[in-house]
Amino acid sequence: MASNSEIPKSMFAWRKHRGNPEPGHEGCGQIVQIGPEVTGTKFKIGDIVALHAVSGCAMPDCSECSRDLSQICEIGHHSGIGQDGFYAPYAAIESRGAVLVPEGVTPAEAAVATDAVTTAYHAIHRRGEVKASETCFLFGLGGLGFNALQIVHNIGARVIVCDIRQERLDEAAKLGIPSSDIVPVGKSPQEFVMENDLKIDTVLDFVGTHQTFEDAQHIVRRGGKLLCIGSLNTENVIHMKIGTRKRLSYIFSYGGQVRDLEEVLQLIAEGAIRPQVKPARLEDFPEILKQLEEGKVESRIALMHD
Ligand SMILES: [Zn+2]
Known part of the structure; x- marks a missing residue:
């Protein structure tokens, strides 16, 4: 919110001391200063x-x-993505990147809304243009995928969910996904779709491994869409014959925009989306990083300044 010359001094001291850019690309904070070029009320x-x-x-x-x-602008500041981000005690951003947090949304929820929810929202609404009449197949119920599930559910589309972790499928069931729409762990998605005679309009791949991308091309109906968000494997195989004969749309998506964030925050305020996030203290970051490496973090943790 402040121009560069007005960034609180502590931020520069912190940067100098650390040497590297401050991480943190999902942020929520309280305005402490407003630059003179910010107009309006x-x-x-x-x-x-x-x-x-x-x-x-x-x-x-x-x-x-x-x-x-x-x-995907390369000129503007990329907070926490190779440039100083929101773990710093103070951060300055352009006013167009700030969105007022509505009543009923916690700072931790607002922080994860900026990417983990907004990226899923942008992919589903703006790129995939998923409609209520569709049947979707969702690979991956992790930090982004679980939000995607809620977004598609809120649209009113049917969604078949698939994850290799039983506890994530249990979470989907708690959300009201019927057991008939949950692919059992270990079950082949291709077999599941065939046995249940499903017509998959859109595959949402929040994983992006060889296996999920391969399955996606086989399970999607003719004329369907493959929405690619996850990229766990950096290279995957497109079957030209399947893609052309089925007349598929391969749609890639990356990040989201401020207008997506505004809509997402509203949906969270209304209770339509509940991002899974737990608060923790920023000073416990090393311990949380260890838990993350050990696979003990279920979804997302918001690190809070005291
Ligand atoms: Zn630009």
Whole structure:
């Protein structure tokens, strides 16, 4: 919210001491200072705002921002993605990247909303254009995938879920996904779709392994869509014959935009989406990182400054 010359001094001290850019690309904070170039009455000191990490440069001659692709703009600041982010005690961002957090949304929820929910929302609504009449097949119920499940559920589309972890499938069941729409652990998705005579309109691949991408091309109906978000394997095989004969759409998605974040925060406030996130203290970061490596973190943890 402040211009560069007004970034609180502590931020520079912190940067100098650490040497590396401060991480943290999902942020929520309280406004402590507003730069003189910020006009209007939208924001005031003390407001709690969700912070979008990449809101673009907004220049009319930017090849990405001018085509409504702010999330892949290379000119604007990338908070916490190779550049200083939100784990710093103070962060400065352009006002276009800040969204007021509505009543009923916790700061931890608002922080994960900025990417883990917004990325899923952008993929499903803007890229996949998923409709209520569709049957979707969702690979992966992790940090993004579980939010995706809630977003598709909220649209009213049927969603078949698949994950290698039973506890994640149990979470989907708690959300109201019928057992007939949950692929049992160890069951082949291709067999499941065939045996249940399912017509999959859209596959949402939040995993992106050789296996999920392979299965996706086989299980999607003719004329269907493959929505690619996860990229656990950096290279996967596209079957040209399947893609052309079935006339498939392979759709890739990356990140989301501020307008997605605004809509997402509203949905969280209404209770339509409940991001899975637990708060913890920033100083416990090394211990939490260890838990993450050991697979003990179920979804997401929000690190809070005291
Ligand atoms: Zn730009």
